[in-house]
Amino acid sequence: MPGNKDVAKDEWGYxxxxxxxxxxxxWFFGLLFTQSFRAVDPRTLPAGTSDANPLGIAPFVAYRFGTTGIYTQTADLVALYSWDKNQFYLPIGVRFGKVWVFEKSSLNVYGEYRTSMIYKNWDGSAVKNSYRFNVSYTIPVGL
Incomplete structure (x- = not known):
């Protein structure tokens, strides 16, 4: 705990x-915010850094085309702001899909495109021309 040493940091956060x-x-739209901090002794951090991870801002807009089950929306986007480096990253993308609702389940099929809109001076990774195709089948609990 908290994660595999090969792929995760060995520290807790809040x-x-x-x-x-x-x-x-x-229409369905909104904004999600996340801010996390490293649970470390601030005295052990290098000068000019803090225990704050980048602020996550996830705006979304979705539109349903009547009762057809067809929809369009922004892709899974999380804009990031680094407090330590005063840097901003903004991905952009679009998703088109269709949902079929059955008596005891549903099927969601969509395609999506994402890229980076604002990434100049961003030290982290930035997506370029990401394509995604997804099929999700939902089965209710308690069949």
Whole structure:
């Protein structure tokens, strides 16, 4: 715990999350915020750094085309702001999909495209021309 040493940091963290969402007709939109901090002794950090991880801001907009099950929305996007380096990263993307609702399950199929809109001076990774195709089948608990 907390993770595999080959792929995760061996430290704990803490933080908060908040969401603002609104539905208006066929539109669904909102904003999600996450801020986490490393649970380390601040005296052990290098000068000019803090225990704050980048602020995550995830805006989303979705539109349903009537009762057809067809929809479009922003892709899974998380804009990041680094407090330590005063840097901003903003991905952008779009998703088109269709949901079939059955009596005891549902099927969601979508395709998505993502890229980076603002990434100048961003020290972290930035996506370029990412394509995604997804099929999700949902089975309710307690069949």
């Amino acid at each position: 933080g908060f999350a908040a969401a603002i969402v609104q539905t208006k007709g066929q």
